[in-house]
Amino acid sequence: MKCKPTSATCLIKFFIFLLCVSILFFLLALREWMYTRNPTAVKMGWNNGTGDVEKIHSPEFQKLIKGLDPKLCDRNVCEEILPMKTASYLSSGHHKSVYRVEVCGKTFALKTVHHEGPWQVECEKDRSECENELIVSIAREGWILSKLIHPNILKIFGTCFSDIAAQGEDSERIAVITELGIPYDLVPEQHKTTGFRLKMAHHVCQVLKYLASSPLGPLLMLDMKQQQFVLVHDHLKLSDMDDVVMGDPSCDQVEDCQREIHETVLSGECSAGICEGLNAMINTVTAGRTILRSLLIDGASLALQQVAKPLITDLIENRSNITDFINRLNEISSDISE
Structure with missing residues (x-):
């Protein structure tokens, strides 16, 4: 039944409608005021309304x-x-x-x-x-x-x-x-003794182990290289994490877990729809070709190069994992002197 314009019921409904609209506009205005007052307001659409x-x-x-x-x-x-x-x-x-x-x-x-x-x-x-x-x-x-x-x-x-x-x-x-660190590339050559290089290699290995089972899951570094490491108080530290992928890839079959990295074919195990261990293998092979090679071979003493080359080769050809590499690195650390 339609109400007459002069009926009390219509007037009440009309005032309720106006009240709801007023409250809505008040809440919108309050939100904008809070954004303006808060210097940490996250405005993804600033600059003349562009963006999402x-x-x-x-x-x-x-x-x-x-x-x-x-x-x-x-x-x-x-x-x-x-x-x-x-x-x-x-x-x-x-x-x-x-x-x-x-x-x-x-x-x-x-x-x-x-x-x-x-x-x-x-x-x-x-x-x-x-x-x-x-x-x-x-x-x-x-x-x-x-x-x-x-x-x-x-x-x-x-x-x-x-x-x-x-x-x-x-x-x-x-x-x-x-923290403020020194890029590894800027460390003076006279400081890169055999002992220093072995110590830094151990630090890289500890990073690789941690990335394999981090609190965020297995992490993949898409661009693992020495430029991403800095020296902070005699500790080599991974500094760039903007290209990190969290979690091993998903899979339906074992073929989904195969990757070719620098001519080395890597195969993870497809378990419960996840390529278990694939991220760790990719990180290890890539680190062997970049930062670990730079530490243990490029510019290193002849004695260190001779023992390190077989270790690096096995690593980048996926014939050994990071745990094996650390064990072999420990063996040569006590055998090599300046």
């Missing part, structure tokens, strides 16, 4: 940047770090730039977006969308580092994130703060 606005305050991104405003001393430091006024440039890679920053009387490394890097230049999307993807990548790396606690993996102290409008055009939106 549905990702605003997405749970996934919040998970990545958990640990905002790291307390490196007795205060939160993001507000003084993100403007980059005290940062000194160190190096750049495909996605990131690394800076040296002094906070609370201590020195740290700061990883942030490489705005003019190869990835940004080659990205075919809107520039703000490309930068958003880099921000997510760096946040993901910070989250992964926070979960991997190991003496030979770079220690993270926190992640800072801010809407660019809160800091100014010259500031950074994201910064991952870590």
Whole structure:
């Protein structure tokens, strides 16, 4: 039965409708006010509305940047770090730039977006969308580092994130703060003694073992090479984790678990739909061809080269695993002198 315009029932329904609409607009306005007030608001669709606005305050991104405003001393430091006024440039890679920053009387490394890097230049999307993807990548790396606690993996102290409008055009939106290390490539040759090289090789092996059964599952490094390692107080540490794949590949049959890496055919076991051990094998073979070869053969003493070459060959041809390699490395460590 339709109500008459003058009936009390219609007026009540109309006022209820207006009240609901008012509450809705109030909640929307309140949410926008909270984003404006909060300098760590995650706005994936900033810069004139470009990007995926549905990702605003997405749970996934919040998970990545958990640990905002790291307390490196007795205060939160993001507000003084993100403007980059005290940062000194160190190096750049495909996605990131690394800076040296002094906070609370201590020195740290700061990883942030490489705005003019190869990835940004080659990205075919809107520039703000490309930068958003880099921000997510760096946040993901910070989250992964926070979960991997190991003496030979770079220690993270926190992640800072801010809407660019809160800091100014010259500031950074994201910064991952870590230990400051020396890239292995920059270690002076006179320091690369046989003992030093063997010790660093042991550190790499410990990383490989840890990645095979990390708290995040078996991890695959898509780009395992010496440039991803830095020296921190005589410990060689894995520093770049932005290309990590979590979990062994899925499979329906054993053929799905075969990979050819540098002419070496690797075969994992297809168990319960997972290629068990495949990530570890790929990491080991790749490390043998890159960082371990650089440590034990390239520029090493003749005595070390002679005993290391068969070990490296067996490793990269998948005739031995990382445990066998460590055992053989231990045997030669006590036999070789300078």
